[in-house]
Amino acid sequence: MTYSKSGDGSRIQVIDAGKLNSYSFEVGPIRPPSEGGSHSLLLRVTRNCPWSRCRFCYGMIYNREKFELRSVEDVKKDIDTVRAMADEIKAISWKLGYGGEVNANVGTAIIQSDPRLNSNHCFIMVFNWLYLGAKTAFLQDANTLIMPTPQLLEVIRYLKEKFPSTERITSYARAKTLSKKSLEELKELREAGLSRLHVGLETGDDDLLRLVDKGVTSDEQVKAGKKAREAGFELSEYVMIDLGGRTRSEQHAKNTARVLNEIDPDFIRLRPLMLGPGLPLYEDYTQGTLELSSPHERLREVKTLVENLDVTGRICFDHFLNAWYQDKGHRHTLFKQDYNGYKLPEEKEELLTLIEEGLSLDESTHIHVKDMLGLTHL
Numbered sequence: 001m002t003y004s005k006s007g008d009g010s011r012i013q014v015i016d017a018g019k020l021n022s023y024s025f026e027v028g029p030i031r032p033p034s035e036g037g038s039h040s041l042l043l044r045v046t047r048n049c050p051w052s053r054c055r056f057c058y059g060m061i062y063n064r065e066k067f068e069l070r071s072v073e074d075v076k077k078d079i080d081t082v083r084a085m086a087d088e089i090k091a092i093s094w095k096l097g098y099g100g101e102v103n104a105n106v107g108t109a110i111i112q113s114d115p116r117l118n119s120n121h122c123f124i125m126v127f128n129w130l131y132l133g134a135k136t137a138f139l140q141d142a143n144t145l146i147m148p149t150p151q152l153l154e155v156i157r158y159l160k161e162k163f164p165s166t167e168r169i170t171s172y173a174r175a176k177t178l179s180k181k182s183l184e185e186l187k188e189l190r191e192a193g194l195s196r197l198h199v200g201l202e203t204g205d206d207d208l209l210r211l212v213d214k215g216v217t218s219d220e221q222v223k224a225g226k227k228a229r230e231a232g233f234e235l236s237e238y239v240m241i242d243l244g245g246r247t248r249s250e251q252h253a254k255n256t257a258r259v260l261n262e263i264d265p266d267f268i269r270l271r272p273l274m275l276g277p278g279l280p281l282y283e284d285y286t287q288g289t290l291e292l293s294s295p296h297e298r299l300r301e302v303k304t305l306v307e308n309l310d311v312t313g314r315i316c317f318d319h320f321l322n323a324w325y326q327d328k329g330h331r332h333t334l335f336k337q338d339y340n341g342y343k344l345p346e347e348k349e350e351l352l353t354l355i356e357e358g359l360s361l362d363e364s365t366h367i368h369v370k371d372m373l374g375l376t377h378l
């Protein structure tokens with residue numbers, strides 16, 4: 001944590017931030033980039049992924065560790081720890097004369113008082129979260145919705161009770177799990193405060209869903225997405241460009257558009273395929289049964305997807321693997337990589353024009369995903 005303003009030097013001597021170092025709570029390995037952008041509080045409600053079979057992921061991000069539900073009591077203890085940290089930070093703010101406000105000067109004074117806190121990730125997260133108003137929280141790990149609804153409701157209600165400032169609570173959700181929850185349960189969760197769901201659609205093509213062992217059909221994806229929307233959730237659907245490689249590109253793009261058109265999610269977020277050793281899909285690649293697309297082919301896949309979309313939400317390229325090219329030694333992204341992307345249908349033409357511009361650039365100027373990851377053997 002670095003802040004440019006210096007603290008109130010005359011009062012630094014009176015604070016002792018050491019107590020903050022004694023607090024810790026459990027945090028899982030990942031969250032969607034947009035939650036990072038919002039500095040959401042990360043609360044681990046379950047551990048790892050209950051499926052761990054998708055051949056492009058394999059639960060590797062969770063080290064393929066066993067899925068576990070955490071007990072409500074344990075999660076509540078973590079929320080209590082966050083509350084205690086928040087109270088301590090606010091008390092320091094009062095001592096410094098800032099009336100409980102969590103500002104840059106308070107942060108600087110705390111770090112000066114105990115520099116170890118600069119590498120304490122629980123403290124950094126809670127401080128940044130308070131600094132931005134403590135408005136958003138993300139429930140980890142890969143499929144929080146699998147938790148029995150009464151337990152999940154208890155966690156959400158407790159979080160809201162301890163932090164009434166929380167306006168947005170979000171989570172990953174598998175489409176299969178969503179499709180099995182009743183509309184009434186989803187509405188109850190929504191009313192309790194769970195407000196945004198991140199779903200890994202990847203593709204709407206049934207052949208490809210089977211091939212990558214996603215464990216869901218396109219019909220179930222549609223059912224899940226529509227139900228989430230009907231229950232009032234803000235819905236992000238993640239699409240994996242190049243998942244079917246060169247040979248299945250067209251069916252992947254068209255069937256994905258078909259499913260998205262039926263769901264009409266708030267956000268479509270593109271996450272291009274990346275492979276690495278240990279993934280079953282990487283084995284397919286090394287054995288020659290999966291042919292990765294070239295940068296132009298990937299762009300053409302995006303073009304087919306966009307052309308076939310008939311939705312009213314936004315399409316976003318908020319991941320560093322989305323199309324890059326080089327010009328005079330500088331790297332440029334073809335699309336803006338912010339969390340709001342392009343509104344459809346209003347900005348569809350603009351987007352298609354950008355894609356054409358990308359396709360008009362010599363393919364040698366495009367940066368292949370394998371080069372961005374340093375996987376030049378791909």
Ligand code: SF4
Nearest residue numbers: 049052053054057059
């Ligand atoms: S459900 Fe998600 S986290 Fe689990 S294996 Fe599939 S992509 Fe990975």
